[in-house]
Amino acid sequence: MEYKDYYKIMGVARDATEAQIKQAYRKLARKYHPDVSKEKDAEARFKEVGEAYEVLKSPDKRAAYDQLGQGHPGQDFRPPPDWGSGFEFSGAGSGDPSYSDFFESLFGAQGRAGAGNRRGAFHPGRGEDHHAKVLLDLDATLRGGARQLTLRMPEIDAEGRLVSKERVLNVQVPKGILPGQHIRLAGQGARPPGEGAPGDLFIEVDFQPHPLYKIEGRDLYLELPVAPWEAALGATVKSPTPTGTVDLKIPAGSHAGSKLRLKGRGIPASPPGDFYVVLQIALPPATDAKAKDAYAAFAASQPFNPRASLGV
Amino acid sequence: MSSPIDQALSGAIFEESAVLTVKDLSRMCAVDERHIVEFVEEGVLEVVETAPEWHFTGAALRRTRLALRLERDLELNLAGVALALELIEELQHLRRQLRAAP
Numbered sequence: 001m002e003y004k005d006y007y008k009i010m011g012v013a014r015d016a017t018e019a020q021i022k023q024a025y026r027k028l029a030r031k032y033h034p035d036v037s038k039e040k041d042a043e044a045r046f047k048e049v050g051e052a053y054e055v056l057k058s059p060d061k062r063a064a065y066d067q068l069g070q071g072h073p074g075q076d077f078r079p080p081p082d083w084g085s086g087f088e089f090s091g092a093g094s095g096d097p098s099y100s101d102f103f104e105s106l107f108g109a110q111g112r113a114g115a116g117n118r119r120g121a122f123h124p125g126r127g128e129d130h131h132a133k134v135l136l137d138l139d140a141t142l143r144g145g146a147r148q149l150t151l152r153m154p155e156i157d158a159e160g161r162l163v164s165k166e167r168v169l170n171v172q173v174p175k176g177i178l179p180g181q182h183i184r185l186a187g188q189g190a191r192p193p194g195e196g197a198p199g200d201l202f203i204e205v206d207f208q209p210h211p212l213y214k215i216e217g218r219d220l221y222l223e224l225p226v227a228p229w230e231a232a233l234g235a236t237v238k239s240p241t242p243t244g245t246v247d248l249k250i251p252a253g254s255h256a257g258s259k260l261r262l263k264g265r266g267i268p269a270s271p272p273g274d275f276y277v278v279l280q281i282a283l284p285p286a287t288d289a290k291a292k293d294a295y296a297a298f299a300a301s302q303p304f305n306p307r308a309s310l311g312v
Numbered sequence: 313m314s315s316p317i318d319q320a321l322s323g324a325i326f327e328e329s330a331v332l333t334v335k336d337l338s339r340m341c342a343v344d345e346r347h348i349v350e351f352v353e354e355g356v357l358e359v360v361e362t363a364p365e366w367h368f369t370g371a372a373l374r375r376t377r378l379a380l381r382l383e384r385d386l387e388l389n390l391a392g393v394a395l396a397l398e399l400i401e402e403l404q405h406l407r408r409q410l411r412a413a414p
Contacts, residue, residue, distance in 0.1 A: 026386065026387060029385055029386050029387075030386055033381075033382070033385055033386060035378055035381060035382060035400070036382075036396070036400065046385075050385065126339070128342060129339060129340045129342070131377070146320040169321060170319065170320045170321065171320060171321050171322075171323065172320045172321065172322040172323070174323070174324060174325045176325070177325050178327075180374055181325055181326065181327045181328075182325070182326040182327065182370075182373065182374070183323040183324075183325065183326065184323050184324060184326040184330075185321050185323040186323070188321065199339075200340075202326065202340065202373070203323075204374070216408060216411055217408065221411065270328070
């Protein structure tokens with residue numbers, strides 16, 4: 001298991017005050033919070049920062065962690081045999097089960113004490129609702145259909161610890177579901193400790209990037225390359241759409257960035273989204289003599305300054 | 313609690329038909345009912361029906377969970393959460409407009 005330098009992750013000195021640690025956490029949390037961050041590895045960084053803060057903000061855990069001494073990052077780590085003696089950890093923090101093995105080996109059992117007590121308290125006699133998020137292929141919403149989903153669910157194990165468990169479900173994805181919407185699976189949440197009905201499972205849906213279409217809410221966007229003469233003179237060209245290839249009429253005088261809307265051909269939600277075709281002008285290569293002659297003849301026939309609007 | 317994977321589970325799109333009460337949101341998000349009321353008072357959540365009791369649309373589920381995450385992870389107060397949500401929404405709106413511009 002890898003040693004984690006929580007001070008380094010937080011960017012603070014080993015003798016940082018509580019106020020400095022709090023300040024560092026807030027700054028990093030704002031930077032990497034998956035709901036607001038644009039950083040690529042935001043989610044992973046945010047978890048790491050959250051774990052570091054969970055340890056350093058608590059005087060007990062911080063003292064215990066400091067007692068380990070300064071390890072080297074990446075070094076193989078085993079907690080000392082008498083680890084944890086004399087310290088009492090409490091508080092479950094955010095209840096996020098996805099802390100590192102390093103954290104779990106140090107604070108696992110005690111650090112999470114109490115995490116289970118909160119569960120089910122908001123509706124006695126009924127199991128807690130579970131939430132999960134999945135990335136689906138766009139086809140799942142365009143056509144609907146069964147998908148095998150692998151979820152990581154928090155669970156309380158036999159020793160009362162909060163652990164992360166893998167769960168595989170075969171789910172019929174409803175046609176027309178939009179990013180950010182949920183599939184509700186009744187009775188697939190947690191079972192209550194005693195008698196009573198299990199809670200529900202809410203699966204929040206998002207989509208993997210599609211090779212052709214960009215997804216914007218219920219609308220889909222396609223960048224369609226056209227030849228300069230097709231844009232200038234107008235043409236009927238083939239275009240892929242989610243429901244198959246169509247003949248698309250390009251109006252004369254179109255230019256790069258022109259948008260054509262195919263109403264109702266986006267995600268089949270209610271109301272259905274639209275399908276937008278954004279034109280791109282593809283230049284024919286001037287590699288052989290014939291093509292070069294054609295370009296030269298066109299240039300000679302037309303007084304055209306593409307930079308006229310720049311005043312040069 | 314594992315289910316056989318050969319048989320597909322069917323679920324509806326929650327947002328399309330859901331009408332939520334304070335109690336529903338409280339249970340689904342594992343948060344005290346008073347906290348939902350505070351979200352309404354601060355303008356974080358919008359009530360669509362007031363009689364005989366408060367009702368929310370299905371979209372309130374995602375919004376409540378987002379608000380709770382911001383509150384917990386960024387240690388924001390209610391006013392901070394409300395402001396962050398407004399800014400996130402404006403950002404999304406502007407990004408959509410940018411896409412739709414001719």
